Amino acid sequence: MEITEETIKHVAGLSRLEIDEKEIGKVTEQMSSIINMADQLSEVDTEGVEETVQVVDRDTVFREDKPEHWETREELMKNVPEQANGFIKVPVIINKDEDE
């Protein structure tokens, strides 16, 4: 199947990755060959076959509704690049819902 630069740019956007304009041709070519390798699966007849999304030997695994408090917030905040007053600080949002 044909993979265009636009497709790769769209997918990069969804993935929050940027591809250098100079590289886009090369990346598209490479991704195209990988995607076409993956597309070999279309040859397999899967008519009426169920999907397998995990191989587990259990189902309906529940936890009781018992709250537990994590000590401490400071510990959880330890790796935060920027914080203020117990909040995680982030540069302001533009294009808020561009994805929704």
Next chain:
Amino acid sequence: MNYLNEDIDSLNEKLAQGTLSADKLAQDTVENIKKTDEKLNAWITVQEDAKPDEDLDFANNKLAGIPIAIKDNIITKDVKTTAASHILDNYIPVYDATVIDRLKKAHVTFVGKTNMDEFAMGSSTEHSYFGATHNPWDFDKVPGGSSGGSAAAVAAGQVVAALGSDTGGSIRQPSAFNGIFGIKPTYGRVSRWGLIAFASSLDEIGVMSKRAKTSAQVLNVIAGADDHDSTLSTRAVPDFTEYIGKDVKGLRVAVVKEYMDAVDGEMHEVIQKQIDVLKDAGAIINEVSLPLTKYVVPDYYIIASSEASSNLQRFDGIRYGYRAEDAKNLLDVYVKSRSEGFGEEVQRRILLGSFALSAGSYDRFFRQASKVRTLICNDFDKIFADNDVIVGPTTTTPAFNIGSEISDPIKMYNNDILTISANLAGIPAASVPAGLVDGMPVGLQVMAKRFDEGSIFQVADFIERNNKFYEKTPAGMED
């Protein structure tokens, strides 16, 4: 000291007799790692202040005071855990993975974290932010991957056992390339709590060691139910060391035609020889076919990359990890942190996965792959209805040269063709040394039905005792 000729039992004996103290063992281990790792680069973090627990009971606990290596995608509280990625190169976790918790309770000594392909994506340990690991048998060769650091560390005698993780062969392929034993247990056997997720439905933590018995001893400790991982089985965990020292008479061994066809020449001979050994010992050899083998690589790369594309979204520069310095707005934080923080291969997999899940591609790629996965599982079920184990080559070639495949992703992906199926089907599989080809080790892969790791230990230990590969010293480690 090094452990080229040691295992858990031999070290435990010295500790119990008092001819070696656990403190000295820890110190010597760290010193030897520092000395030998210049050539290997098997470690990302060495815990120079490694200290054994106190009041160790060597008589009743064989793991007490034994130094063990941990792959750097397994979360260790207060010890830097990077997944070999720039995006986590300063990340200090605030909790322990379940396997770490279990090993702590068994009083092993932690000496550090091993190198790997970034986020476990790769088959050569070249895709590490901390540089490639070298194969102790030939420093110009890759150690395999992604658990290449753990494999090299064991093969080079830096430690007797290491934890690795295996999503498509990441324990077995490097074990084969380094001439050691490595097992990927059944999906659901070992808790994934604290394993930095690559592909959640395929990831499994396992053990690597020179001798199969050592891995059995470690697996005994880390396996079993855990109330942090709801996909984990609650089945009882047998004592895997009970499968050591048995014969293979009457064992039904399947040999997959397509797997044998994937190797030729000397490599084929070495593998065939191991099968003959089993046959001569009274095992029943049945030739079987897995006609979908040619589709497992695409199937795996769609599923693994799709899950990975989602699993790796949390690395966004907001709550932890690398945040691009010059990010002016939110979109910048995301795009710059991720584009600068992830390596090329990781970005490639994210792109592939996002594509496979995106509107318009889902049915043709992800859904189709999930259906093919069902067919692959069914084929294994059929084989295991009449067989106890499947044996064959772990890889199609011995270790390749560093730099020889890194620019050709598809060639690199095809390295995994023989190991991937076990992850798709969730079955246990291991690699045990089979012999040398052109001076480099190759492995025999042993697969069994779900939750039957025991049969794998039985066959691997038998092979091991027969070919005595463990007596060999990697060329690079000879004084």
Next chain:
Amino acid sequence: MNFKSTIGFEVHFELKTKSKIFSPSPVSYGAKPNTETNVIDWGMPGVLPYVNKDVYRLGIMVALATHSHILPTTHFDRKNYYYPDSPKAYQITQFFQPLARDGYVEIEVHGKKKRIGIHEMHIEEDAGKNTHGTNGFSYVDLNRQGVPLLEVVSEPEISDPDEGYAYLEKLRKIVQFTGASDVKMEEGSMRVDTNISIRPAGQKELGTKVEMKNLNSFEHVRKSLAYEEKRQAQVLLSGGRVQISTRRFDEATGKTVLERVKEGDADYRYFPEPDIAPDHISDEWIEEIKSSLPRSAEERYNQYVNEFGLKEYDANVLLQTKESSDFFDKTVAAGADPQLAANWMNTQVNGYLNDNRVELADIKLTPENLAAMIKLIKDGTISSKIAKKVFAETIANGTDPKKYVEDQGMVQLSDTSVLEPMVKEVVDNNPQSVEDFKNGKDRAIGFLVGQIMKQTRGKANPKVINQLLNDELQKR
């Protein structure tokens, strides 16, 4: 040209659990930022979700109360999108196999009954909160991350804003009376998104949908829908096209304002959540939950009006919240006369709650104490005047009314053998009053009652005294 409206709703309810849906962090409100979180809520590397059983239980309650078909097998899925308050950059929800489908609620508008279909309902996790500063930064608090939500999606079967209002009222009442959610819009435990399209009468295919999210009240929903009906009609009549868009209701002007135009469908890359095994919901469990389901508002209303003989208005006041209805039911169960209990609940208790700005759960009054007090009134032990004092004490301090009345010597004096001599004495001492009485001045009796009340410190039973005084005065 005549237009027909098609209205749909997506309503989120916070399910009332003690801990979060996938982590054991406590669910609470008003806690300091990021204090009610753990490594799972943070989406730390290596963490895994673990499903809270009660989330299903509460969800199933709502499914049952809305006559929905509960799927025998459900599975969680991931909805992928980036936002700072979404730590994993995906929301765990149910997309392919939701909790339940094909339910309905029955509404009544302008005297006409109508069934509104429920397309599906699913459980999912809430996101954290992102507050924008004015300094170029925003601030993330993950306390709300992982609070369980139930999203109820209606069929597009609602044809005017009044029906929409009625649907929301009914849905809220149904959910409220399962006890599965607090259903408070002001606290965010009920959140309403609506969408509306119009089409010329006679046209089959639906028009272009306009969405409005997070409306503040049902009244705003009604107003914004009414405004949209007119606005979209004008657009079409003037030859324009309605845009696929999200609009916001502006309270000040009563108009809707364009927020953004949608370009194609969002690409959330939904796929099954591999970290959670499928969930099989057994018939036994459904039956168990069914048998524990609290009575619906409708059932209670019928009992209050038909069995207890309450006025419709009183019944509706009691049924405003599940808490007040439960309190009333318990009071009656503890032996109180239903009519008296309703009166006390709707006047004194509600008055107290309003005056003190508190809720039933926060006060010391128990249904048992209220019932005990009502029994004291009913059997004449205390007067309704004394009852007010008793009530004030009981509601403020939780005092047992019977004990309080005894301790304070508040028992009403009805014993004629005690009262008769007093009456005689008062009449003897007030000849002028006797005179007045004979001259037809009824006021005289009032004065004499007052004298006796003074002597008994208000404890004398006014009925009995009146009778005794009358008898005595007749004799003179």
